[in-house]
Amino acid sequence: MKIKSILVSQPAPNESSPYLEIAKKEKIKIDFRPFIHVEGVDAKELRTQKIDLSQFTGIIFTSKNAVDHYFRLAEEMRFSVPDSMRYICQSEAIANYLQKHIIYRKRKISFGEKTFSDLLPLFKKFPTEKYLLPAADVLSSDVQKVLETASIDWTRATMYKTVCSDLTDVSIDDYDMLVFFSPQGVRSLGVNFPDFKQENTRIAVFGATTEQAAKDANLRVDVMAPSKESPSMTMAIEKFIRNNEK
Secondary structure (H helix, E strand, C coil): CCCCEEEECCCCCCCCCHHHHHHHHHCCEEEECCCEEEEECCHHHHHHCCCCHHHCCEEEECCHHHHHHHHHHHHHCCCCCCCCCEEEECCHHHHHHHHHCCCCCCCEEEECCCCHHHHHHHHHHCCCCEEEEEEECCCCHHHHHHHHHCCCEEEEEEEEEEEECCCCCCCHHHCCEEEECCHHHHHHHHHHCCCCCCCCCEEEEECHHHHHHHHHCCCCCCEEECCCCCCCHHHHHHHHHHHHHC
C-alpha cells in the first residue's frame, strides 16, 4: 500500500525540517500533532514528596523542562536559589538555557557531552554536594543506573508529569503511517483511540523503549529508528517509502 499521509506525534517543526523535504520530494501529506504534553506539579504536591529545596547544594538537570519547573517551583515556594548552588547539566545546551533564570557568569555550572553517563566524571569531581534531581513522573532507567553507581547523595523530585493530550479532533484512520518517539506517545494512542485497529496503518518508532511499548500494545512495528543505515527517523521513513514503492 502506497504511503500518502503521515501523522508525526510531535509539534510542527520549523521551515527547514527534513520532514517537509520528504513531503515535497515524495508528494505525501505530513501532519504534526503532539500526542503528549508536560504539566507541572504544584508546591503542595512537591511538599508531599518531603522535598525541602533549601536542603540541597547541587542540582542535576537532564532537560530544559527540568530547568523551567525547578525555578517555577522555587518561586512558588518563595525559595531564593543561592549563588553558591552547583549546577550539573546533561548537555551544553541545557547549561546555556540556565541563562533564562540565572546570571550565568561566576556560577558553578558544569555539563557533559550528551548522554547522562557522560556526567560520571563530574560527580567524581564534586562528590560532596547534596544533589536534587528535578524529574518527570517517569525516570529513565539509564539515569537511575548512573546515579546509583556515582556514589553521591542524591534525591529525586517529581516536578512535572507527562500526560496524554486530547486528540478527539484527529481522524486517526485517515493516516497511512503514525510516528512515535516515546512509550507515552504510544500510550496516548490507546487512551485517545481505544477502538483503533492497525490493519494497513504503518507504525514507525524511535528507540528501543518506544518499540517495546508498541509491541506491548499489540502494534506491528514497520519502521524502526535509529539504525546503522538510518540514524534519524526521517531517513528511516524515506527508506521505507522507497522500498515500499519497489
